[in-house]
Amino acid sequence: MASSQDPFYITTAIDYPNSRPHIGTAFEKIGADAQARFQRMKGRDVHFLMGNDENTIKVIQRATELGLEPKPYVDDMARQFQEVWTALNVSNTDFIQTSQSRHHIGSRKFIQAVYDAGHIFKKTYTGLYCNGCESFKTEKELIAGRCPNHQSQELKQVEEENYFFRLSDFADRLLEHYRTHPEFIKPDSRLNEIVNLVESGLQDVSISRKGFVWGIPVPFDEDQTIYVWFDALLNYITAIGYGSDDETLYLKYWPADVHVIGKDITRFHCALWPAMLMAAGLPLPKSVYAHGFVYNKGEKISKSAGTAIDPMTVYQTFGTDPFRYYFLKECVFGSDGNFSEERFVELYNSDLANNLGNLYSRTISMCVRYFEGNLEGSSTINPTDWKSGLDLGELANELDDLVSRFEYSQALQTIWSQILDRANRYIQNTEPFKLIKTDREACKQVLANLADAIRVTGILLKPFLPGTAETFYRSFNFEDSGSWDSLDFQQIANPPSGRPDYRVTAALEAGKPLPMFPKIQPSTES
């Protein structure tokens, strides 16, 4: 068992708070959360960071539209974001806002260190500036040579002095790192893309802007502010106190075990970020996991096209665990997934209501109905019948492997086929509802086995469906011999020794548990 001192640092991308999160954002947080919860079960000391990326032009624009000052606006958005994450039972241990002083302090310290090391230089940038947008435009954005948002205005050629980071100096070292650390970029397809990118040659990148009041001033030139990407990436170390008076957390948790990000920002995390760290002489994160996107019935999620779905709507309709289950099971984390309400209802009814919830109902009901919830003498029963032919120790290892690799869909599929289907089949084959009429002891034997299956389910679902898992684990007196807080996968192999008789402790109504996942009637329209 891993030492409780063994740190595990996991992060998600920080989000632009220029609008509320959509289900794609939620997908990332839930995937990271499953990993965080899993690592806690392994005894790791998990630090799980999330946050918002607030030092951007769009944030100011949005605040201005609403007639607000930037800071109250971003604070309110941070509150709204965290409200969503709380609703989805995301167990982050910190939430950083890049407008916070800890981020400003650490970022200034960092850029100064890179500057002092000679990796930053000043250069004049020339570009097309749109007065309407108060920003530069790329050639690609232009429509008929003009800003798409301000067609009536001419674009101006403007020169500006900015600071640049010598990214080009790091190509060889980056390639060497990819080669010697193949686990640095996952999934593998992303690694190939990044290697390709770096091999094709890196150019120096500008890392500051002139004349912005919102943002982090460059310490060696206060007229400039640190450009968003250089700024944003630093949240991973500023959040844990890099550059502050107390670097205890930084020393404990850095380098991070994994940055969980969307596939669109892989290059920033796998090329720019490690180069920045090299420039500052800091260790690199152990790995970056780039997950896929969620589409709305095959359509890209886009606010302007109206295809964005608010996680809160889904959550309020279906609940936290069904929401989590859908994305963890239906959308392979490393690939793109799809969301549709039809599919949601299908999966909910078949996997959660019919299979998982029903196993719970029928098991508890029989225990209560036949034995008043007390399986007297069951402490001596060794519940091996239900899992005959299955090596749970091996299964625990297999699942451990899958979850470590973010293969949640595969893991859940395995739990369903190996545990839940097996338990339901066991009931059908042993027919405890008939045994009770002929052989009370044999019936009790079967129910004791089912109690163990419920225990195993409670343990295995813990990283994915924490609420449901806890309900399962607390439906019998399992806590008497194994605390809910200290469960790990290996414990599925055998019930704890010295355990008391099984006793139902689940909440009941008229002798039955309430349906955990009430069946949803599929909508008949469309």
Added chain:
RNA sequence: GGCGGCGUGGCUCAGUGGUAGAGCAGCGGUCUCAUAAUCCGCUUGUCGUGGGUUCGAUUCCCUCCGCCGCUACCA
């Protein structure tokens, strides 16, 4: 254009040099503890196209068709 990936039953996907599997959906049957759930059985596939290698390819190679990702400095 360059690099890479994909194209398998209605849907989502797995898979192997010897002519294919799972889950869901659908259909039929069954038990009755349970959320009309469970359990059992069944149907559907030219494994994108055309070639090649091979005794034999869905699996290896090439052409083509279709789809997708990356192609950095959103200044």
